[in-house]
Every structure is written in C-alpha cells, then in structure tokens.
Amino acid sequence: MPTIPSAMKSAGRFCDPLFLADETLFRRVPTRLWDTADKPPIEAIDLPDISVGRSKYGHPEWVRHDAVNGKHFDKWGVIGIVVSAIPNPFANNGVALEFSCVHDPLENDYPHTEIRMFDGGEHLDRLDGISEEMHLLWRESALREVRILLRPRQKCRDREECPLSHIVAEIPQV
Secondary structure, X not given: OOOOOHHHOOOOOOOOOOOOOOOEEEEEEOHHHOOOOOOOOHHHOOOOOEEEEEOOOOOHHHHXXXXXXXXXXXXXXXXXXXXXXXXXXXXXXXXXXXXXEEEOOEOOEOOEEXXXXXXXXXXXXXXXXXXXXXXXXXXXXXXXXXXXXXXXXOOEOOOOOOOOOXXXXXXXXX
C-alpha cells in the first residue's frame, strides 16, 4: 500500500470553515459500482454526512487513501463536485433541507470534509424523517453535477505536495 503523502497529514493545522464557491470536493467510488456503467452510479452519493476531500488542501487521488483504516483503494474511481453545484437548499413536498460543507480534518487526512444535511438549522445525521423520494431526488440532482476525475482502475501517482490552488490540476499518470 502506498504511504499517505506527508502533506495530507494535519500536522497541527486547524479547521478551515471557509469554502470557495468554485472549490471541488472529491469522493471515491467503489469499483464494483462501476462495472456496468460508464458513469458513477446513484450509490456514489449518499446521505447523510457525505465524506469527501477538498481541493483547497488535497488532490483527487488522495481520497483513494483511507486514512482511518490504513487502506488504499487504488482501483476505485474518484468523482468531483464543485461546492456551488451542491443542490442547496433542496425542497420536495413541503420539506426543505439545507446542505453545508464542513471541514472535518483527521490526523492523517487534513482535506477531509463532510457535506452535512440540516433541517431548520438542526444537523440530521440519520435519514429518519427523510422520505426515500427526497433522498433519491437529492442524490440524482447532485449526481448530475459531478464529473469523473479518475476512472476505476485508472493508474496515477500520488502527488506529495499540497495543491498550489483550489483549482483541480491535471492528475499525474503512471
């Protein structure tokens, strides 16, 4: 397993709550979900508290590292969504939900962020009370906004340095 790039570690850095509208959020998607499709499936996006990496502090290939469990998913795909494209607020049948990006750095994953769901300012960390229809409609809406950054089984090398910008740079191939 490749080692986690040292720039990915928190190293005493604090949480950054400010997100730029054109910042990209990265999410890894299991290879098994892509086997019959040329695009990411609806299961690539789930609620609540979607775990992502942020382009201001990391690169797309870094989300292939599971810094909590010490695994590396080098064959998994990676998708990205721009912060301003997250469906927010999202309403259906009189229910309105808000979504917020929350930088939630981990010791070995400083870029770690969550897209969290709120109802009237209350953080919803479970799907209780959210209809299956609302859940599906939000996921479909978000999925329309993602782009594929790394396809399943696409090889690339991990960059060691932090990004110079929040704009997603070309991913280095092997």
